[in-house]
Amino acid sequence: MKENIFAMGLICVEMAFFYLLYFIVDLPSDFYLQLGLLWMIIMLLSQHYKIRSTLVWDEIKSDLKAFIYFVLVAFVFAYPKTNFYLEIVGVGFFMSVFAVFANRMIRILFRNKLSRKTLIIGTGDEAYRIGKIANNNRFALTNVIGFVSTDNQIDNELKEDMRYPIYDYYELNDLLKNHIDQVIIALPEASKEEIDVITRHLFDRVRYIKILPQLNFTMTFNSRIDDFDGELLISTSRGRLGVFGKALKRIIDVCAGLCGCLLLIPLTIYVSKKNKKSGDTAPIFFKQKRIGENGKDIYIYKYRSMEPNAEKVLEELMKKDPAIKKEYLTNKKLVNDPRITEVGHFLRKTSLDEFPQFINVLKGEMSLVGPRPYLPREKDDMDIYYHSIIKCKPGITGMWQANGRSDVGFIDRCKLDDYYYKNWSIGLDIIIVYKTIKSVIYGKGAL
Known part of the structure; x- marks a missing residue:
């Protein structure tokens, strides 16, 4: 319900800006109203007004596509009035920029009300990375309130990060009573049976459940999910430059x-x-x-x-100090390189x-x-x-x-x-x- 209220607010703010552009752009009022309606329809179809948890990059790409569609369709409308092309591009460009800005400002100003209270099950480096991305990107409506450990393996950076409490798995029942909106299961190495046990535990107790899968080198964001008569199949894909x-x-x-x-x-x-x-x-x-x-x-x-004879100096350093040799062979660089x-x-x-x-x-x-x-x-x-x-x-x-x-x-x-x-x-x-x-x-x- 609250997402719908803020979505309506976003529509009103953008339409107000669109109306302000009318006093700058020299276009007939009836044609300008048609452009306004066209813009709103395209943005609705691109789910711009759906207040969901996403990253700003995705919003920018979505709004850029909306700008292109807006210009192409508007050009068809303006075909009998050939002198309006530049004005249409200008309106579309400024509306696209403002759309990102307005969406971002609403998410920042009302983040506490819009963000999903999220628990991350998992304490490895992948889990910690998801937590950092969620909380550091102010556009994403994800508020990570803590991590749940299923074993004793906890990422070192997560241990040192005092922002996030770490809970034991047996505390999960009590945590779910605190109006948790979302749980992210970040256990890519877990077996199917282990994931099933956790998801059954969460069933019908939180609104959103997300799972970080175990991926290999064949999986990319270009991979396609197919419904093969009720069986879920993932098609491998490699995005090559055409x-x-x-x-x-x-x-x-x-x-x-x-x-x-x-x-x-x-x-x-x-x-x-x-x-x-x-x-x-x-x-x-x-x-x-x-x-x-x-x-x-x-x-x-x-x-x-580095020094002019850096390679020779490196060889001498590795011969003299085994620790330097091990560090270089592992990372292909030295943190405190004396060269x-x-x-x-x-x-x-x-x-x-x-x-x-x-x-x-x-x-x-x-x-x-x-x-x-x-x-x-x-x-x-x-x-x-x-x-x-x-x-x-x-x-x-x-x-x-x-x-x-x-x-x-x-x-x-x-x-x-x-x-x-x-x-x-x-x-x-x-x-x-x-x-x-x-x-x-x-x-x-x-x-």
């Missing part, structure tokens, strides 16, 4: 490469001066062999952030050391967004993910940089890059670029 997708991605890469190379000029002068000031007179650029598209060798350009120069620390923290890779983007060897450019010696460690990762051009940024950067372990980076290959879209690229910029600004997971 001809149009490759062309569009290349156009974006060329534009980004040109802009990046122009910014590279003043940045190179700045880095050169900083190096000389610290007494470092060695070349500021270096190139390194990496694995490119289809497994071909490419040489990527970077600002040098990094004074200026190198700044370059890595701000990710400016990656900037010369815009040259590789312009040359067509790399993309703005893509998998990490892996070293040839890491090929065996990439395991089964190697074959999917090399189907894409490596990127300046990618899934792993946008999801924790250096805080992500090596095999998890491979999984994220495999996910990118199988779920690529322009929308995903935009989200990755945004999250990367946000990570750099806040210095999260700096290299």
Whole structure:
């Protein structure tokens, strides 16, 4: 009931804004009223006014599609009045932007009333990640009030996060009496029988039950669920770049490469001066062999952030210190790397050391967004993910940089890059670029 009230409020706010646009856009009043009705119908069909728990990225994609449909249909209406096309695009664009803004503000202002009180059953790293996403994304109407443990394995970060209480499973009955709206079962390793026991326990006691399934490398968001005469079948699918997708991605890469190379000029002068000031007179650029598209060798350009003979120094460090050797062989990097120069620390923290890779983007060897450019010696460690990762051009940024950067372990980076290959879209690229910029600004997971 409360969702319907706020949905009506959202409709009223958007229609008021639509009416205000009338005084700015020069359109006949009868035609403008038709556009208003068309906009409301399209947004209703796209479920924009359904106050549900989702992420802002999904809302943006949905509203962008609504904008395209609105413009296409409105153009048909405006066919006899050919001078209205620009006005229609303008109205659709501003309404789309305002729709996201209004929806977000209502969710933030009335989050306490709209959000679902949620328990997460599970205390592993996947469960904790779901909790963080739910509570850190203010657009999502999910209020995680605690985690329920089914065993003694509790994620270390969850233990240290004082925001979330951790309950034992035997306390679940008492917890469900506190008007819990939703339970998320985040036990991907649990057996079917274990999940059945928990869901029977929850049956008819909470309104929403969500389950985090156990996935393997064949499952993607492009997988399809089929009703096979009462049997649920999941069809595997791999989202490959088509001809149009490759062309569009290349156009974006060329534009980004040109802009990046122009910014590279003043940045190179700045880095050169900083190096000389610290007494470092060695070349500021270096190139390194990496694995490119289809497994071909490419040489990527970077600002040098380490000593000139970094590889030799690493070999000596690993010979002298077994702990350093173990850390590097496990994560393919050192947290406190003694080879990094004074200026190198700044370059890595701000990710400016990656900037010369815009040259590789312009040359067509790399993309703005893509998998990490892996070293040839890491090929065996990439395991089964190697074959999917090399189907894409490596990127300046990618899934792993946008999801924790250096805080992500090596095999998890491979999984994220495999996910990118199988779920690529322009929308995903935009989200990755945004999250990367946000990570750099806040210095999260700096290299």
